Amino acid sequence: MEQGANEQHPAMMKIALLSISTVLTSSIAIAASIPDWLKAFPQQSRANVELLGTLPSLTVIICMLLSSWVAKKIGTRRTILMGLLIAGTFGIIPVFFSNYYVLFFARLGLGAGFGLINSLAVSLIGTFFTGQEKANLMGYRGSCEMLGNALCTYVAGQLLVHVGWHSSFWVYALSFPLAILYFLYVPEPAPSKEADGTPHKESINSKVFFWTLILIICQMAYTGSTLRISELVTSYHIGSLNGIAIVLSFAPACGVISEIFFGRLLHGMGTFLLPVTIFCTGLSQLLIAFSNNFVLTSIGFLATSMISGLVISYILNLASDICETNSLNLTTSLMLVGCNIGPFLSPIVLGWLNSAFGANNLRLSYDVFGVILLGMGIVMVFLSKSMSASYAKNENENGGLTHVDE
Template sequence: MNKKNKVLFKTALLSISLVLTSASAISAIIPMMLNQLSGVSSSLIESVVTIPSFTMMLFVLLSGPISSRLGKKNTVMLGLLLVVIGGILPMFTTNITWILALRLVLGAGLGMFNSLAVSLISDFFEGDERAQLVGFQSAVQGLGSSLATFVAGQLALIDWKFAFLCYAITIPVALLFFFIIPEPERVEPTAERSTGTGHKSGGVSIPVLGLGAALFLFMTFIMIVYTKTGIMIAEKNMPNPGFLGTALTLFSLATMIAGFLFGKIYKWFRNYAPFISSLLTATGFVLLWFAQNVTMVTIAMLIIGFSFALFIPYIFTILTKIVPKGSETISISIAMVGSNLGAFASPYVIKLVGMLFGNETASFSFLVSAIVFTIAALICLGIAIRGKGSKVQAAVHS
């Protein structure tokens, strides 16, 4: 493969990641929906952003068996078709039941190729090039999210329902992937190997489950950036509330920049990357808690967006190293389940925490997240310092 064709191949392979995190692109319309759909509870309307994660979680698990039967390429194409249907059609209704049902279809489509977007990289690339592309994959997610969020925000100025047109970006992505990417060779899972910690390294192992649990907690408390920021701006009567769409776009751009830099950051910090990510995220949430204007909100979201994009590719880089060849898809799927379950559960977990402490304001939820990520940073620092050659630590240094 010559250099020009290789660039085109990588572009097509990474292009499907443009829509992977687009479920939250319409977050800016939540305050508008709250105003227009006055008879619907706020937690249900917030679920318009998070409910795709439920079917994403289910279809991430099903994507392995489906891809075994249909092939990875056909599975991706089917997923992209569902994204077009579930993404765009909500613009034609104001019925919350139909909107949520179609958002479930969107989540199913995204779940079909969520883990494949990473495992396909492992199918075609190895070594440092693979680690670099995993970072790029996270960056492309940030780029796609920022584009979709910006377009959705601009369309929402016309009518909030028009924001769903942002998912039309899926159509050219599907065409590019269809014409450029071949079906990868099938690889049978290799024999399970000893991890050095007494656990086997098959698809479902203690390290894999641990990383999935970490993603669950991470996404549970990171999703409030999308669901609570607009509400917090309204609570504090900040001027220029329409700036939220731009702030969310900048948040996504920060994730893109961090994704492109991940390869170098990973080489510099290795197993300290989660500590740095968690500490920066905690700092961002403290700023959101204190924020009194949209400028401070934007700075906080830039910090959180950047740190968010350091944690996710780190997890998946480690996953692709600690599991046997041929087991990447199921392992990534388990991690994705943790991620999507956390995103889906976020509004309900945050509401429960607010009820327990007698404070359900958006600002308080940011304080809770700041505390959670501070604790996470201390745990990650302890793990990094105490690393004694476990399989995960060995993978980090390999």
Template sequence: MVKQDSLLTKIAFLGISFVLTSAYAINGALPQMTEALHISSTEAQVLATTPSITVTVFVLLSSFIAAKLGDKNTIILGVTLVGLAGIVPMFTDSYVIILASRTILGAGLGIFNSLAVSMIAVMYNGKTRAAMLGYRAAAEQVGQAVLTLLAGLLLAFGWRATFLVYLIAFPILFLFIKRVPDTSEMTPLQSSKSEKTTVEKITRISPLVLVFTLFAAFLVIDYMAIQLSFPFMATELKGEGYNTSPILSAMLIAATVGGVTYGWFVATFGRFTLQIGLVLMAVSNFLVAFSHGNFIMLIAGVLLIGFPLQLISPFIFNQLPKLGPVARQSLITSIILIGFNVGVFVEPMFVATFASLIGHGGGSTAASAYATIPYLGLVLLIIAIVTVITSRKQEK
């Protein structure tokens, strides 16, 4: 048996989450790619969001793949695809080939996406599990921040060079192979009496899983509406060639703080952690929406958005053991992840369509975002109020 509780094993396991959000690391290069490849801004955004749809498909397929290959080998396959497909755009000007490589990149991410979450329930329990969920969320944001910053530095050598960041997958893969055991080789962990009692009471998947899935999709639509639109907003204010990568990296560092401090927020504020996150996301929306011409206000809104999201997403995952039996946790995790990834994929279309419905269609990407974001903020506030009311009723 292998002891999975060692620090190096935890680092090696969290390493795979480091690359889980790497699809968005090249977002700062989108304006330059739009010009170089002679494509529309929407087509450029599709390159950033397309991986999310294949992530969704392969999140569903990953349990079948893992049944054949084992959890560890499935993760190895996924990380390998990320490294190989990620660097393809360096060698071509073809939009179709680049789009295909981004599709394969998403497949690789999807293959191990749910395992990066569900294996925590297998490897750890109690406070360690809650902490690892927060650290895993932080690892995603650290990875995106570091890779986005690195891509921004590489942007000085042309948009192609930004795709070199995907080479990081290979040293992460090496450490994972060396240090992380397969689930069949792990030391069994003892569950607490309270956990055993809870598990025994749950016999089927709760309908709340669907509610959480829709909620996850909405959260990501809101987050991506700000993240993907910011380079275009900044270009309108600062001119062509303005490098937004350092600011996007700082945004992700703020998100990392959210993941790392999640445990403290839960210990201090309990169930109100969710409402705190929702209110902070709404504040971010309003700062961005009403920042017209005020670059400092725009940056403040962009920097804020990631922090509350990383309070809410671990909160969602930490509720999953209460929503279904242990044998179904992998499936439940996959369903929630589908919500997150569908939200990423539909965001450009959602923002453009909603802007059109409220009379702001046909404008620039930035204009559509400015029009849509305040309404998303209002919905966040409504959800915060509703969840406070419903939670109080449940207590009575």
């Protein structure tokens, strides 16, 4: 059945549609297990072991780019159901095996499942809903991602502490009930076409590539912070594994708080919101780098989590303003790809930093990313001034009309 909304179960349709986003950012929910992985795989380098944490990002990127093609072949509904089943199956494989290469393969499969779902979870809201309802559901979707990540991270952390690192992978079994919920309540959307009946033809401009690059750098810094925080705290005796596991589970909740106030902050600060958030993220990284106190280290990490959410929301919010005609879906997909390239490259860059500086200092990455983000924040101040001038110019030329809904 093809339709624009589910008239029989509108509330459940929305819940089922939003619920699939709860697992999409959970690939590093098991980050607190990394110190145990290092012990379990002593023959592997730190970089190789840390790569397991972000490896799903590689196949997320590949399958995200393929998801539209797959959906055209088998349907959007089947693509999402297949993605959930793949993610659930490969996600729990590490529960039963202790071989590095089996985990490597399983993490690739997890990412493939998430990749088939990721961009469709965003675009389907625009397909089924319009106006303020669409805007509200977009915000709720972002909150679902962060709340789901918080829940998965907390459960994975508790399973790690009380059972063992293998058991933390049970969190990915959540994909199975989500598949059932989606199957029961979300219909197949009608295909999107131009007025003359031909499919959309999409393109990308240089502005989209620029903002995607900014997303890559910011996500690389945030993921690097998440990957190293557990080992930093335990190796330098700043706190306990259980303590930092709890902090990691609260980090996504901080992102939810920032998402709630994003609209108000954007209205009050305008284009200056981005440089301020990037600059503050740099300060948070440096706080972690120089802190020997668990409370201050936790504050720095939680602040990084909260502020990074604002950066992502700001840039994704630009998509409709900078994309070419009829190219919003492709623009959004490319930006989401950037959000996954950053995490994938993060452990590689962390290993390169240690090699380049000839050090095994866990604080080094926080120093480097902190300085880079501070510099980016300062540069963005000048970019924001030009963006503000353009905004004011467009507002005057269009009689106060600065945004046009698609």
